[in-house]
Amino acid sequence: MNNRDEMAGETGAKPSEVSEAPGETKASSAVNNRPSVRSDVALMAGYHSPQIDVEVRLNTNEAPVAPPAELGQRLAALVRELDWNRYPDRDAGELRAKIAAGYRGQNGGLTASHVFAANGSNEVLQTLLLAYGGPGRTALTFEPTYALHSHLAKITGTAVLQGERRDDFTLDVDQAVALVGEHQPHVVFLCSPNNPTGMIDPPDSVPRMLDAVTDYGGLLVVDEAYGQFAPRSAVELVDDDRPLVVTRTFSKTWSMAALRLGYALAPTWLVDELDKVVLPYHLDALTQASGSLALDYREAMEARVAQLVGERERLSQGLADLPVQVWPSSANFILFRPERAAGVEVWQQLVDRSVLVRNCASWPRLEGCLRVTVGTPEENDRFLAALADIVAP
Numbered sequence: 001m002n003n004r005d006e007m008a009g010e011t012g013a014k015p016s017e018v019s020e021a022p023g024e025t026k027a028s029s030a031v032n033n034r035p036s037v038r039s040d041v042a043l044m045a046g047y048h049s050p051q052i053d054v055e056v057r058l059n060t061n062e063a064p065v066a067p068p069a070e071l072g073q074r075l076a077a078l079v080r081e082l083d084w085n086r087y088p089d090r091d092a093g094e095l096r097a098k099i100a101a102g103y104r105g106q107n108g109g110l111t112a113s114h115v116f117a118a119n120g121s122n123e124v125l126q127t128l129l130l131a132y133g134g135p136g137r138t139a140l141t142f143e144p145t146y147a148l149h150s151h152l153a154k155i156t157g158t159a160v161l162q163g164e165r166r167d168d169f170t171l172d173v174d175q176a177v178a179l180v181g182e183h184q185p186h187v188v189f190l191c192s193p194n195n196p197t198g199m200i201d202p203p204d205s206v207p208r209m210l211d212a213v214t215d216y217g218g219l220l221v222v223d224e225a226y227g228q229f230a231p232r233s234a235v236e237l238v239d240d241d242r243p244l245v246v247t248r249t250f251s252k253t254w255s256m257a258a259l260r261l262g263y264a265l266a267p268t269w270l271v272d273e274l275d276k277v278v279l280p281y282h283l284d285a286l287t288q289a290s291g292s293l294a295l296d297y298r299e300a301m302e303a304r305v306a307q308l309v310g311e312r313e314r315l316s317q318g319l320a321d322l323p324v325q326v327w328p329s330s331a332n333f334i335l336f337r338p339e340r341a342a343g344v345e346v347w348q349q350l351v352d353r354s355v356l357v358r359n360c361a362s363w364p365r366l367e368g369c370l371r372v373t374v375g376t377p378e379e380n381d382r383f384l385a386a387l388a389d390i391v392a393p
């Protein structure tokens with residue numbers, strides 16, 4: 001794996017443009033009689049994070065530690081007891097009820113019918129776009145943000161309109177609301193805390209964007225993959241009267257990225273539409289049961305989040321002491337830009353020291369930037385020492 005591979009995987013659409021799916025070629029134009037792929041897909045780069053064998057992996061915002069040992073033991077017992085010859089519960093009823101119950105303190109109105117669960121929040125986002133995007137429809141993002149929002153929109157044939165964040169990556173809510181009113185996109189994405197900047201949007205952003213989309217019948221999707229690390233959330237606003245979806249994941253806080261489980265909290269009428277387009281039995285029995293079990297360990301999860309938030313502040317301080325620009329983070333990762341060396345070179349030198357961070361250096365508006373996931377105290381120390389060695393020897 002080299003730098004070119006790292007960069008080749010990134011999607012890099014130009015900001016502030018509407019991309020339409022180009023017209024199809026005739027099937028007969030296929031080379032060597034191979035079937036021709038959709039012409040818009042042919043132009044796409046896949047989305048991949050490099051998986052490099054290093055000692056310190058801080059590139060994909062996973063939890064740094066395994067789930068509690070007792071959960072592992074219960075999972076092992078569960079594997080033995082599953083009805084492997086039967087299809088899983090198509091409705092994932094127990095899991096959805098348990099997810100909803102977990103939000104009782106934040107939003108007492110949520111029930112199993114307000115929850116849509118899928119294989120990672122990426123599948124939730126894709127299902128949302130299959131149902132509410134598609135040919136002739138538009139999705140709006142505010143860049144720089146999570147590349148999968150645009151990528152999945154394009155895959156589902158949805159045109160993408162890319163708005164911009166300010167130079168400091170904060171969201172200009174007045175401008176965002178004006179853009180929504182002007183273009184009336186079918187789906188509007190916010191991401192808070194935002195990946196890859198780590199920043200949380202202003203408190204009035206969700207209520208004001210909700211008003212704006214409600215005016216013309218649009219849908220607001222707030223991606224809260226990192227919501228548990230942040231001081232505020234849009235979860236409390238989810239109900240049947242608002243066109244609002246909040247997406248969350250087990251991949252970060254719940255130490256279960258390997259499981260592939262994410263979910264949406266949404267109005268019941270919207271969950272019904274998602275159920276129509278998702279594949280039958282898409283969520284396997286093991287994932288459902290494992291997710292349900294994990295929810296028994298909420299206290300352990302909350303303790304881990306508190307620990308990671310503490311480490312995030314220590315890491316931010318450590319970065320601030322080095323010649324790098326650092327952005328404030330409400331997530332479990334931090335965006336930074338080396339001031340005296342090219343980001344891509346620093347990335348490679350970190351890899352040479354067996355430390356892997358995310359190379360954002362070639363992403364639009366993130367020239368020279370790198371993103372580091374908050375790891376264990378030991379991993380964070382390894383990262384800071386390696387970085388200091390490179391940028392401030």
Ligand SMILES: Cc1ncc(COP(=O)(O)O)c(C=O)c1O
Binds near residue numbers: 061146257
């Ligand atoms: C903002 C954001 N949303 C969604 C996801 C997808 O998470 P998963 O599919 O693992 O639930 C990620 C993963 O990094 C993310 O950063």
